[in-house]
Amino acid sequence: MKNLRYTSITGNSSKFLGLLAVYGVFLLLGFYAFVNMEHEGHWITGMNNQVVWGLPHVFAIFLIVAASGALNVASIASAFNKSFYKPLAKLSAVLAIALLAGGLIVLLLDLGRADRLIIAITHYNFKSIFAWNIILYTGFFAIVGVYLWTMLDWQVEKFKRIAGTVAFIWRLILTTGTGSIFGFLVARQGYDEAILAPMFVIMSFSYGMAIYILVLMATYKWTGRPLGNAVIKRLRDLLGVFVAATIYFAVVHHLTNLYITEHHGYEAYILRDGGLITNLFWIGQIVLGSLLPLALVYCPRPAKSRAMTALASILVIVGGFSALYVILIGGQSYPMTLVPGYEASSSFSDGVIASYNPSKWELMLGMGGVAVALLIVTFGLKIFRLVPESLADELTDPHKS
């Protein structure tokens, strides 16, 4: 491989400022939503005593899961020593940090008492998976930060391999932890399954890769830097593998449930009778989020088009949001069985599907988190020398040089 020159983006074009302005608008909207929710309480949102985690959590968990996946490229480069991916690694690390920050901010601002952040840091219940996750997230920032440092500073470069490996292991634990937030909930029919943890790991791979592809394409396109097909092809192939694996897990998850008679009601709700949930599952998660991207990646004709690869990535993201909405909202709105064989009714939604209608506040808060993530990436690109000036084929492709 030839020597590549890494430079930061200039970032003073009017386009760049326009981009910042767009982020700014979403940031302000998100902040406004937070202030409102904090002032009024959660009744102004769609959340209630039945569906306690709503749209903000869909956003937050998507971003957190994607953060770990965004580190993939860097992991392949360092932990597995594949030199082809090395030029792509720094952006991958920054993207991971950015997405995690965006997700966490949504999670924090949605707390009933967001003002008590200090308590969340000083009081730990070590039996709580949630508390472990707080440690995992903080650790992720630190470890990926160090890893990034080893990639940017030649003086500490010798630690790059080890930092990369630690980051790789850490992020696997992190996504397992995120999945376990649900997997350990014995109370609810839709959760309480160990498969959720590995499923989240695989989901993270594909969402993270999709976002990475889009960010990389946008960066090179908007700065007019050459981006060769070799890079795109490798990333696209990876995306295809990850999406296929995600489908595999979704299928196994639902087939296992269909085998267990106790879960039939829940499966019927998700797969057949759930209205919006069912649509999101079949149309959002399966057709748009999995099958279509697979077709775009693997059918020879669309696979040649870069726009189609971008579209596939966007669809994977759409599918990811759908999948998390189904897991989160579907899992919560399905009633719990109190006494087997008996149908319950009460003033507290016992025995009925709980309703949840997301509010504009929640959407604004979630979008604010996305804006935070993108803002961090954009600034990262401007401040650090993250990406090579050119990723043209003759520089990257070992067969052509």
Next chain:
Amino acid sequence: MNTRQIIRLLTATAILLWSFNSIAASQYTGPNRDANGNIVPTPKGEKCVEPTADMRANHMKYLLHKRDKTMHEGIRTKQHSLVQCINCHATPGADGKISRVFEEDSQHFCSTCHASASVKLDCFECHADRPVESFSQSQIPAPNRRSEAVNGSIKPHVAYNRKVQ
């Protein structure tokens, strides 16, 4: 800046903030007026459970300690209990009304002082800021609910019909 300098700077800032704090605490004049000359309700009883100066400086520590004792161990002595503070200190003002913490220009014992010291007052988002006797009749938990709830002399605040669907 090296580490030593940073530490020195931080220490200096801490000392400065701390001294502002003590100046603010020592400014209070007389028992029933706060720093701004607002009249504070006259407390019931002869004297507080601790000397006034001690209370001014340390009431939050006492309350915090007692809070955990009550919450986790069920220790409900009156000493340092927030309810008791309120019972003695939240008394009617000149207009015969008990001032409430969150009303405008509050003359409540706690809020006048917290306002002039600019310290956020968190307790009363959840806790009662006046003695239970001053609640209106329908808000007091009667010692024996049964008869009253049944014969309807107490109006329930919420009577969800169990089959709301």
Next chain:
Amino acid sequence: MDHNDMKETNKIDQYRRKFLGGSAVAAAGLALAPGVFLHTVQAKPDDEAVSNKNRWGLLIDTTKCAEGCSDCVTACNNEHGLREIHGPATDSQWIRHVTLKNKQTGHQIDMPMMCQHCEKPPCVDVCPTGASFKRTDGIVLVDKHICIGCRYCMMACPYKARNLVHEVLTDQLPTAPRGKGTVESCTLCVHKVDRGDGTTACAEACTAGVILFGDLNDKNSEISQRLAKEGGQQLRAELGLNTGVRYQGL
């Protein structure tokens, strides 16, 4: 106040309790039908910490629970100042009347449901800050001072016993502090238990005698004796949580 003064206060407290306790027992005596077993719960001194000598619980006889009745719900709401605010989806319901219908036989069960005060509460396990906790006497509570309102406990509770306070509250009762953004649930009338009332608001209010409060650790208490003789089931017993609330007639 020095140590002596403190002792003095405690003495006064004890005196006051004796006086109040006496009249409360007298009142309870009047309300009881002749021949009904009366077990007085001994009040602990105010300055004594609760201990695992006791395990407070409820026994609920669903066969006596009347369809359409909400006396216990009303009593609970009054006792803790729960009010109607933005509707049943977001308002707190610490206790609710649940009707169960058998899908095949049509058999109907009516029963009150509240926090089941598990011995191994999932809400306590999952709470990141330790705000959810179990007192040594078995009462599961939320320390709202350190609750951050993450609602993970609500996700974890198999009985949906918990509520988030969805709005700013005013006029909370001194005995039931509650506030926006924190989670709450049935406290087993902990303020009454600590006062030595030996009952809960819901148990007091139920004229049909569905709800019995008592000490599950005391072999001689009425609740233990009835459980020993008549038995009682846990809701969702398969989860192995060893609940403090037991049901008959399921």
